[in-house]
Amino acid sequence: MNRQQHLGKNRNSYRHVAVAVTFVFIASIGLIENLYILTALLLGMWSLGFFSGVGLRTILSRLVWLVPFLALTLLLFPFWYPGETFWVWTAPWGGNFQLSLEGLQKALRLGLRVAVAVSSLTVLMESMSRSQFFQALRRLRIPALFLQLAELILRYVEVFRDEARRMSRARKARGYEEKGGILNPHVRAVYAGFLGTLMLRAMDRAERVYLAMLARGYSATDSTDGPSQPPFDGPIDREHLAMDRAKPDKFKLDQFELEETTEPLSDSTWRLGQKGEGSRLATGRLQVKNLSYRYPGSNRPVDALCQIQLKIEPGQKVALLGPNGAGKSTLIHHLCGLIIPQSGEVRIDDLSLTRDTAREIRRHVGLVFQDPDDQLFCGTVAEDVAFGPQNLGLPEEEVEKRVESALAAVQGLDLARYAPHQLSYGQKKRVAIAGVLAMDPDILILDEPMAYLDPQGQDEVMQILQDCNCRGKTIIMAIHDIDLAESWADRVIILQDGALLADGGTEILENEKLLQSARLLSNFSQLRKRKQAIE
Numbered sequence: 001m002n003r004q005q006h007l008g009k010n011r012n013s014y015r016h017v018a019v020a021v022t023f024v025f026i027a028s029i030g031l032i033e034n035l036y037i038l039t040a041l042l043l044g045m046w047s048l049g050f051f052s053g054v055g056l057r058t059i060l061s062r063l064v065w066l067v068p069f070l071a072l073t074l075l076l077f078p079f080w081y082p083g084e085t086f087w088v089w090t091a092p093w094g095g096n097f098q099l100s101l102e103g104l105q106k107a108l109r110l111g112l113r114v115a116v117a118v119s120s121l122t123v124l125m126e127s128m129s130r131s132q133f134f135q136a137l138r139r140l141r142i143p144a145l146f147l148q149l150a151e152l153i154l155r156y157v158e159v160f161r162d163e164a165r166r167m168s169r170a171r172k173a174r175g176y177e178e179k180g181g182i183l184n185p186h187v188r189a190v191y192a193g194f195l196g197t198l199m200l201r202a203m204d205r206a207e208r209v210y211l212a213m214l215a216r217g218y219s220a221t222d223s224t225d226g227p228s229q230p231p232f233d234g235p236i237d238r239e240h241l242a243m244d245r246a247k248p249d250k251f252k253l254d255q256f257e258l259e260e261t262t263e264p265l266s267d268s269t270w271r272l273g274q275k276g277e278g279s280r281l282a283t284g285r286l287q288v289k290n291l292s293y294r295y296p297g298s299n300r301p302v303d304a305l306c307q308i309q310l311k312i313e314p315g316q317k318v319a320l321l322g323p324n325g326a327g328k329s330t331l332i333h334h335l336c337g338l339i340i341p342q343s344g345e346v347r348i349d350d351l352s353l354t355r356d357t358a359r360e361i362r363r364h365v366g367l368v369f370q371d372p373d374d375q376l377f378c379g380t381v382a383e384d385v386a387f388g389p390q391n392l393g394l395p396e397e398e399v400e401k402r403v404e405s406a407l408a409a410v411q412g413l414d415l416a417r418y419a420p421h422q423l424s425y426g427q428k429k430r431v432a433i434a435g436v437l438a439m440d441p442d443i444l445i446l447d448e449p450m451a452y453l454d455p456q457g458q459d460e461v462m463q464i465l466q467d468c469n470c471r472g473k474t475i476i477m478a479i480h481d482i483d484l485a486e487s488w489a490d491r492v493i494i495l496q497d498g499a500l501l502a503d504g505g506t507e508i509l510e511n512e513k514l515l516q517s518a519r520l521l522s523n524f525s526q527l528r529k530r531k532q533a534i535e
């Protein structure tokens with residue numbers, strides 16, 4: 001172990017002590033009455049912050065948040081508290097208000113205590129990442145429920161702030177100006193609508209962020225406490241689901257006929273090796289058998305998947321195509337264990353996806369979400385990339401190594417200290433991929449990886465995926481672009497209305513009838529262009 005690693009390890013083992021000392025210190029501030037000692041503690045805390053790299057500005061910016069909460073108390077305390085009169089104020093509307101010395105001292109004491117507590121908490125929180133802070137709390141045996149709640153509240157606050165920022169930008173972009181302030185009924189109406197929509201959007205995004213957290217090994221209990229509850233799992237009328245749906249005709253071309261997988265899968269062939277703390281799959285072969293899924297829906301249930309059969313071999317490059325609403329996202333959420341099958345089966349090697357195995361499956365199948373903002377929620381890029389490996393329970397040195405190599409793989413080492421919101425969309429996308437690569441999954445799934453990327457950004461992502469594939473990883477991309485599928489994939493799967501329309505090599509993309517029926521060809525000119533290219 002080199003000196004740097006040794007120091008890193010020591011820092012890690014003392015972090016919980018620092019947290020415990022700070023908490024005891026904060027609790028004992030209430031016992032200190034002397035104003036001089038409290039002032040000295042405040043100055044001492046600011047100096048400590050200065051020497052540990054936390055600027056006075058940062059501490060003051062946290063204290064400013066308290067002003068509205070404390071102001072009224074601090075102003076009224078000296079006038080209400082009984083004691084020796086220090087000063088008398090005669091109000092313009094009549095009446096005398098007596099300011100007592102004891103009241104003034106009480107107010108000062110309260111203000112100083114709060115300032116010392118907030119300053120010490122700021123110094124503590126700024127000198128370690130949020131995940132390290134929560135890890136330290138876990139080591140101190142703070143109840144897991146309390147910590148989960150605190151973590152989720154913090155994330156929700158960030159999501160909320162982020163959504164508010166976006167909506168306010170969108171409002172300004174459409175020429176909105178606040179004339180007359182809150183007294184203007186139009187402004188009040190806009191604000192009311194804004195708040196309502198903000199709530200809904202923030203909840204929606206919070207759900208997607210939570211899914212992204214689960215996909216990277218987060219557990220609602222503890223990273224070592226066993227499987228978490230997958231978010232979608234409900235009862236289903238299987239018979240109804242199988243019969244109820246009109247399936248699109250499957251194209252009877254030899255090259256994309258399904259291989260039947262009706263034989264029972266033997267659990268004896270399931271082999272686990274060891275790598276880090278986690279078990280590894282023997283090969284990473286993915287199988288889907290008769291998979292169906294129905295969303296409850298608010299008006300009527302939606303059958304998103306119907307009797308899907310698939311077998312994907314390790315190392316394949318698979319393009320998952322289909323029009324909007326075909327069921328691609330629902331399928332890939334099953335493949336990475338975010339949705340538990342209601343009917344049918346998903347298997348990796350001989351490990352069948354159930355509530356109990358969902359977490360294990362997610363260690364082997366990484367999902368890069370379509371919108372990187374759903375996935376990046378930590379304070380810095382490095383923290384975000386570390387999120388998955390930390391959930392795997394890896395030692396800190398290993399986590400650091402993984403962060404470094406994952407960021408290097410996406411050419412993102414220079415982004416490590418940036419906050420995700422400071423990045424361009426393409427950079428965010430690369431960092432989101434790094435966050436999944438850091439978990440070293442056998443199978444990498446990407447939902448619309450090219451969405452909103454400029455051509456150079458697309459090239460960069462393709463290069464990253466090519467490198468991953470060369471290292472033996474299976475890559476599955478959900479896309480709409482048939483040209484991309486043709487040039488990149490060695491296997492093409494087409495979904496339509498939740499059913500498997502075609503499955504085979506890229507030759508199936510030469511079948512215009514098939515592409516048209518799957519709504520993958522936009523117009524006749526494109527059809528002609530493709531015809532010429534094929535000729």
Ligand SMILES: Nc1ncnc2c1ncn2[C@@H]1O[C@H](COP(=O)(O)OP(=O)(O)OP(=O)(O)O)[C@@H](O)[C@H]1O
Pocket residue numbers: 295296297302303304322323324325326327328329330331
């Ligand atoms: N949470 C949900 N509740 C109800 N219905 C849903 C939900 N999510 C998806 N659906 C429905 O399930 C079907 C499949 O949706 P899915 O998102 O899987 O399709 P997709 O192929 O990924 O679409 P896109 O290309 O637009 O992302 C659609 O009809 C959709 O309306």
